[in-house]
Each structure stands twice: as structure tokens, then as C-alpha cells.
Amino acid sequence: MEQPMFYPETLNIKRIFSDSDIFYQIPIYQRPYSWDKERVYQLWYDILEAYKNYEKNGDVDQNYFLGSLVVIKKDKSFEIVDGQQRLTTLTILFCVLRDMKLDLSSKTNIVINKCIRDDEDEIHNARLKLTTHLDNHSLFKTSIIDGISLDNESKSEENRFLKTAFYFKRLIEEANNPSSEDYIPNFQSMIDYIFERVLLIRIKCVDESFAIKLFSVLNDRGLDLNPTDIIKAYLLQKLNCKTDRESFIEVWKRIENLCKQSKENMQNLFNLYLFYSTAENPRNSLQEEYKIKLKDKEPHSLILDIENFAKNLVEIVSDNFDSDISLLKYLPNKLYWKAILATAKQKNYRDFDLLKNLIMRYFYQSWIAEGTSSRVKQTSFNIIKEVKKHSDIVDIKNVILKNLEKYESYQSFLPRQNVYNKSWHKPVLFLLEYNTQEKMSFVEISNDIHTEHILPKEWKKDDLNWSQYFTENDAKEFINSLGNLTLLSGIKNIQASNRDYVSKVDIYDGKGIDGKTRFNITQDIMKKYPKNWSVETIKERRDDMVSKIISYLTI
Structure with a gap:
């Protein structure tokens, strides 16, 4: 009998967190915690509305569904593919409930502590239920898990976790204030509702690839992980040494900064580098292309080469006094010309200025003649191949002319009425x-x-x-x-x-x-x-x- 690819379970918040031997790890490729006030408040008020409906009529909103949690079973924990923002936010809520010293039952306080650590009797030695993003885990642990300084909100200015904690503090204070519109006469009952009746579907997957594909099908708001997050994870998995992984992450951060300088996103940069590396039209998703086409590349040499490519891109687009570059920036599709010129920089192509002017003329001729991106796509890859071979500029010109002669001349479009x-x-x-x-x-x-x-x-x-x-x-x-x-x-x-x-x-x-x-x-x-x-x-x-x-x- 074929092994199932995933195991879905509908669980309440208490079981999601407090069951024995349940631990969650946010992998290094995930983005840092980012929920803002609007999302935190929406979560709270959505649950509050469901709870009030249930209090009025026990047949209405018997449960509140918080969505799906897609995880991969690792040795002693679950790696989170989707749901890290919600789990982090809930963990912050648990810590606020713990540290506000509210009038909650001893049973509830035990559950709260179990949802934060695995053993309420050995608080300082127990394993955390959620280990957050590697870059921020120390901050998360010291400012949230080990105790929140709820009397000093100024510390939250540069700390996203603490900001969320103070959002919850204000919401809880309103819920316990009889003069507030959001007053909840029986606050204990609402907390019970959160732990017992707020549900998640936890989907345990057998491997990362299937988990990501499943999430993209289940979630119509789009993949929280973009392809470069997955590429990052794939490359990190090939590094066994902690020092190597930390070094890799530092280079990755530098590349992100270079992307900001070039006003390009990471996904486009990795597409451009793929064009340069393969000089052919991708047939699969970006992450699959990297796994297939660049599988033999050593992660460090690859990421350093990408960093150099990103530097070249910054140099190209930062020249605001080059008329050819200025005109190329107006093109509707910017990937192909950037890939060609960044390739030329990467390979120290001797006729860079001639090439730059030549492709400006080519792309404008194609654009004026109403050519689509598919018209110039293959020619762009052919130019990249010639550049990598250090072909003469005349050879590249012939590649372009061969493409242009297939179509109506741009010159006939210029005198028209419209x-x-x-x-x-x-x-x-x-x-x-x-x-x-x-x-x-x-x-x-x-x-x-x-x-x-x-x-x-x-x-x-x-x-x-x-x-x-x-x-x-x-x-x-x-x-x-x-x-x-x-x-x-x-x-x-x-x-x-x-x-x-x-x-x-x-x-x-x-x-x-x-x-x-x-x-x-x-x-x-x-x-x-x-x-x-x-x-x-x-x-x-x-x-x-x-x-x-x-x-x-x-x-």
C-alpha cells in the first residue's frame, strides 16, 4: 500500500501547542516575524466576535477556524512551511496572558505555560514549544519567552515581537474594563474558548517539496514563501557546518541589500542569474530550475557568484547619465536587457559599450513594431550565449538582424496616425x-x-x-x-x-x-x-x- 503524502488533523489551540513531544521550528529560509497592528487586531476581534456569538447561542460559532498549518515532520519537531506568523503571534499572546497576572484559573495558567514550554515545573530548563526564525530567536526568547517588561513600551520601538505584545496588552485591558465597548464580563470564558474551540488543521507532510505544493493549492492568498526562500533552504541544506551556514546567510543579506540598491527584488535577481547561467528559457519553476540546473554548484561559490552578479547589476542601473541605460529602463520587460548587460559585466565582455547601444536599438525596434516579450526572448538568450563566448560584436549584430528580418520594420509604425x-x-x-x-x-x-x-x-x-x-x-x-x-x-x-x-x-x-x-x-x-x-x-x-x-x- 502506497504511503500517504500528508496527514491532516483538526486540532484546537491547546492540542496544537501543549500536547507532549510537540515542538515547532521555523526554518532558516522563512521570513522574519512581520505581523503589524492591523493583523493582530483582526485576529483578536475575529475570535472575539465568534466567542460572543457562541455565548449568545451555543449552536452558533461552536468553533472558530484559524486556517491550516502545513508542517514537515523532522526528528524531534515540526518544521513550519505555512503558519509561522500565526503560531508566533499566538505564542506572544500566551506570554502576555502569563505576564499580565490576570485572574485566570490555575488550570488555565498550567495550559498557558505548557503552550510556551514543555514542562511548567522546570520552566527555565524546558524546551520551547516554538523556536522562531534563527536571526531573531535570541530577541524572541529574551524579550518574550523569558518574560515581557509590560511596564516599558518604549523598548518595543525596534522589536516587532514586543509591539505585538503591547497590542495584546491593550486589547486584554479593554476586554477587562467594564466601561469599554469591548468589555468581556467573563474573560476566563473567552480564554477557554481560545484554547478549546479555536481550531487549526495541522497537515503533516512527508517532504518539503510536497508541503510547499500543497500549501500553494490550499492557500489562495499566495505562497508566503517565495521561490528564493526555497532556493535558500535548498542551498543551506547542502551545508553541514554551522559556520558555513552562518557565512552563507551573511552573503545572502548582502545580496538583499544589493537588490535594494538596484531596485530589484530577489526573485528577479535570481531569474536574471539563471538566464546568465543557462542562456536558455526556463521550463520549470525558479526553485526547480536551481535544483536541476545548478545542482552541482557548491553553495558558497554559487552564492558568491550571485553576489558579484548583483554588484554588476547595481553598477549598470545606477548610471543615470548613460542615455542607453536610461532608454532601456523605459522598456516594459526589463529582465532580458538586464540579463544581457549583467552577463557582459560578469564576463568582462570587451565591447560592453557597443553591446549596450546595440541592444537598446534592437529592443526599441522590436517595441515600436509591437513585438511581444516572446519575440525577443530567444534572441536575448542567443545574445547571452555569444557574450559568454566573447564573440565579436559583429556576430551579435548578425544574431539580432536575423531576428528582425522576420518581422515588419519598425520604420513603418512611426508615421502612423495613432x-x-x-x-x-x-x-x-x-x-x-x-x-x-x-x-x-x-x-x-x-x-x-x-x-x-x-x-x-x-x-x-x-x-x-x-x-x-x-x-x-x-x-x-x-x-x-x-x-x-x-x-x-x-x-x-x-x-x-x-x-x-x-x-x-x-x-x-x-x-x-x-x-x-x-x-x-x-x-x-x-x-x-x-x-x-x-x-x-x-x-x-x-x-x-x-x-x-x-x-x-x-x-
Whole structure:
């Protein structure tokens, strides 16, 4: 008979914690305790509501279901895959109930102590029921388990565990205050309800892989563990020495800091490193790819290589005066270009600057021609392969041209009517702008950066004179075309939005307002067309802009 993959049990809080030989360990790959006031209060008031319903009518809310607890049976404890935040929060509640010296029965006090340690008669030598995250266990033990200083809340400022303890302290004080709306006349009864009638389904799994898969199916709020947590666990399991594990964790922390500097999350970093390592499209989940493709890598050398990769990524994205990098940052999919350039840095590719400019041109050509990420995916991996081989830049150019020749040229998209409605229109305006200035700093496309319609959308308003120069058909054809678009900051766009052309030019020039627009492509409109804006000027400007864009993007 085949062995079951998991064993579900419905247990109340008392049995979850106080049964003999029941101990819980939060593995090192789990995230630290993070519950905030909102979650703590929601837990308390949800249980309080269920308890009140039960008190009024014993047939209503006979039990309150707190969710599932997914664990893996280890030698002498359960390793928690899902439920660590709830178990930690409940343990803090037990310690607050213990230390507030409440008028609870001796039986209840015994249960409380058993839920904290395995033997209430040998408090200081007994094993803890919950051993929390390795990085914070000492803090958890000294500030919560060994006794809470409930008269000094200032100590809780930098201690998440203590913050939760003081949240519970206030809630319990309200519950015992007859003048409070949350007063509970029989507080002992509510505590009995928590231990006896609040339930969890504890699901014991035979291995970690199945436990994580089971949790992802059971829990529609998403996996608390992200793939990099699992990769971290997988690599740590390959290290037998405590010193090696501690060293590994220190490097991991440094990588997390590098991710903050590059404004990239850990999961994307590990995806980028996987692209670099394999130069092929992943076929499995990120954690499975690392287990399969990088299984022969020694954990220390691997994590140090990832750290170096992360440093290279920081160096690339931190250059705010490189126009190629600035333009690449506007791309909707940032993984592929980052993977290529970080690979080039990692491998000390000799033609890095040429490569950077080449892939900017390639990605923009593909984007303008309405290419999806799948269009550039395989070519990106092929470029990575060539970079790792230190191929000549000409060979990489040929890889790109081979891909581009399969599709309609981007050049045919630039003169079209509806450029304004394309996601690339504003980055293309910045392509023109960056090429008018030397060492222009990166401009983030935010809500303060607007696309200005020179012929405004409300061109037919009675108090405007645009109808003298444009017909309905003219406006339809040209209002959203490239030649009618430019860049303005938010306040100037509001000022210029629905005005006659001469008034608009005055605003671009900053006359009597807040200074000249900072964008050269907008200042050029004033210089070349100071008095008149017509179909002919839009066509002329559009053709000039298209010609420049082609010169900037031709490969």
C-alpha cells in the first residue's frame, strides 16, 4: 500500500501547542516575524466576535477556524512551511496572558505555560514549544519567552515581537474594563474558548517539496514563501557546518541589500542569474530550475557568484547619465536587457559599450513594431550565449538582424496616425530628447511628465482659433501623430492644454510664468515654428522626427 503524502488533523489551540513531544521550528529560509497592528487586531476581534456569538447561542460559532498549518515532520519537531506568523503571534499572546497576572484559573495558567514550554515545573530548563526564525530567536526568547517588561513600551520601538505584545496588552485591558465597548464580563470564558474551540488543521507532510505544493493549492492568498526562500533552504541544506551556514546567510543579506540598491527584488535577481547561467528559457519553476540546473554548484561559490552578479547589476542601473541605460529602463520587460548587460559585466565582455547601444536599438525596434516579450526572448538568450563566448560584436549584430528580418520594420509604425496611443510613444520622445543633450540625467516617466498635443484634443472649442487651420479630417489624421506630440512637465501641460498656438508658444517659452520648458524638443518648436501650426508643419516635424529616430535606432 502506497504511503500517504500528508496527514491532516483538526486540532484546537491547546492540542496544537501543549500536547507532549510537540515542538515547532521555523526554518532558516522563512521570513522574519512581520505581523503589524492591523493583523493582530483582526485576529483578536475575529475570535472575539465568534466567542460572543457562541455565548449568545451555543449552536452558533461552536468553533472558530484559524486556517491550516502545513508542517514537515523532522526528528524531534515540526518544521513550519505555512503558519509561522500565526503560531508566533499566538505564542506572544500566551506570554502576555502569563505576564499580565490576570485572574485566570490555575488550570488555565498550567495550559498557558505548557503552550510556551514543555514542562511548567522546570520552566527555565524546558524546551520551547516554538523556536522562531534563527536571526531573531535570541530577541524572541529574551524579550518574550523569558518574560515581557509590560511596564516599558518604549523598548518595543525596534522589536516587532514586543509591539505585538503591547497590542495584546491593550486589547486584554479593554476586554477587562467594564466601561469599554469591548468589555468581556467573563474573560476566563473567552480564554477557554481560545484554547478549546479555536481550531487549526495541522497537515503533516512527508517532504518539503510536497508541503510547499500543497500549501500553494490550499492557500489562495499566495505562497508566503517565495521561490528564493526555497532556493535558500535548498542551498543551506547542502551545508553541514554551522559556520558555513552562518557565512552563507551573511552573503545572502548582502545580496538583499544589493537588490535594494538596484531596485530589484530577489526573485528577479535570481531569474536574471539563471538566464546568465543557462542562456536558455526556463521550463520549470525558479526553485526547480536551481535544483536541476545548478545542482552541482557548491553553495558558497554559487552564492558568491550571485553576489558579484548583483554588484554588476547595481553598477549598470545606477548610471543615470548613460542615455542607453536610461532608454532601456523605459522598456516594459526589463529582465532580458538586464540579463544581457549583467552577463557582459560578469564576463568582462570587451565591447560592453557597443553591446549596450546595440541592444537598446534592437529592443526599441522590436517595441515600436509591437513585438511581444516572446519575440525577443530567444534572441536575448542567443545574445547571452555569444557574450559568454566573447564573440565579436559583429556576430551579435548578425544574431539580432536575423531576428528582425522576420518581422515588419519598425520604420513603418512611426508615421502612423495613432502614435499617442502606443506604450512606446513617450520613451521615443525621450529618445529624441536624450540625443539633444550631452550627458543628460535619467528622467523617470512619472505623472509629472506629460505628452503635450500641440494641436489640442479640444481644438474645436468656440474660444479657440484652430478651426481656421484644421478640418475634421485633418485633426483625425494628425492629432495623435508623432509630429503633433512633445514633452512638457505637469504644470506647463495644464497651462498649455487648450489654447491657441501663439499662447502655447508663450508657455513653452516661459513668458510671465515659470521659466522655459526644460525639454529641448519642445524648445525647438518655438524656434522653428514661432507663429503658425498647420498640417504642413506637423508633417514636416513628423518627417524630421522619424528621420532622426531611424538614425538613432538603425543597426
